[in-house]
Amino acid sequence: MLRPARFCFPVIFFSAIIFFSCSSNEIGNSKDVNPDAIYFEYKIWGEEKDSLVTVLLQYRMGGKNGTTLLPSSPAVVKLDGEALVVDSARLTGAFYEKQFPIKQFAGKHQISFVNLKGKEHKEEFSFEPFELVTKLDSQVKRGKMIFELSGLSDGDSIRVIAVDTAFESNDINDFFVVKNGRITIPEAQLKNLVNGPVSFEFFKEEERELRNPSREGGKILVTYELRRETVIIDD
Numbered sequence: 001m002l003r004p005a006r007f008c009f010p011v012i013f014f015s016a017i018i019f020f021s022c023s024s025n026e027i028g029n030s031k032d033v034n035p036d037a038i039y040f041e042y043k044i045w046g047e048e049k050d051s052l053v054t055v056l057l058q059y060r061m062g063g064k065n066g067t068t069l070l071p072s073s074p075a076v077v078k079l080d081g082e083a084l085v086v087d088s089a090r091l092t093g094a095f096y097e098k099q100f101p102i103k104q105f106a107g108k109h110q111i112s113f114v115n116l117k118g119k120e121h122k123e124e125f126s127f128e129p130f131e132l133v134t135k136l137d138s139q140v141k142r143g144k145m146i147f148e149l150s151g152l153s154d155g156d157s158i159r160v161i162a163v164d165t166a167f168e169s170n171d172i173n174d175f176f177v178v179k180n181g182r183i184t185i186p187e188a189q190l191k192n193l194v195n196g197p198v199s200f201e202f203f204k205e206e207e208r209e210l211r212n213p214s215r216e217g218g219k220i221l222v223t224y225e226l227r228r229e230t231v232i233i234d235d
Contacts, residue, residue, distance in 0.1 A: 040218025
């Protein structure tokens with residue numbers, strides 16, 4: 001039986017990225033759903049300051065904003081071969097969640113969903129935390145900024161969000177490609193920021209369609225974030 005209540009609410013995700021999600025906290029039973037009509041939703045994220053990575057898995061009927069499902073035996077959800085235990089909350093509905101130390105979780109992983117008919121859907125992903133080698137001084141002069149990074153490959157894309165304290169500023173929210181282990185923020189973009197305290201956030205993101213979902217489809221989002229603060233002054 002469904003527990004009705006559907007609503008839209010704001011979600012603050014990874015600090016500076018804000019979006020609105022229309023979700024349902026209804027919980028359905030997978031016995032009542034065609035296994036090929038289940039939407040898969042996988043989110044994996046970590047932050048340097050927390051030292052933990054979170055894996056959150058949900059299954060829905062009716063698409064990405066539909067009712068969350070409570071898979072019935074013999075359906076099973078596994079992460080790297082270990083069966084996970086389903087949980088539920090009023091705002092999010094049914095979900096599978098587990099946390100790991102970031103350093104131990106770095107590398108390749110596999111999520112497995114076996115439906116009521118015994119069909120297995122496997123999805124592989126990599127979690128790649130990185131480090132900022134460059135030591136950001138408490139105060140820096142305005143100009144081109146070069147950040148050296150470790151744990152990344154040349155060609156990787158890093159999202160940088162830089163926010164100052166002025167309401168009218170355009171700030172920075174852009175992707176920068178790693179080259180020779182570094183990313184460079186041009187001086188022209190730093191002109192968007194006023195003198196004073198600035199918060200920098202660096203994100204490694206992967207968001208894509210699942211490679212082996214049901215016919216309903218699914219998505220996976222893998223994110224790692226680190227932050228630094230400084231004060232920008234003119235030359």
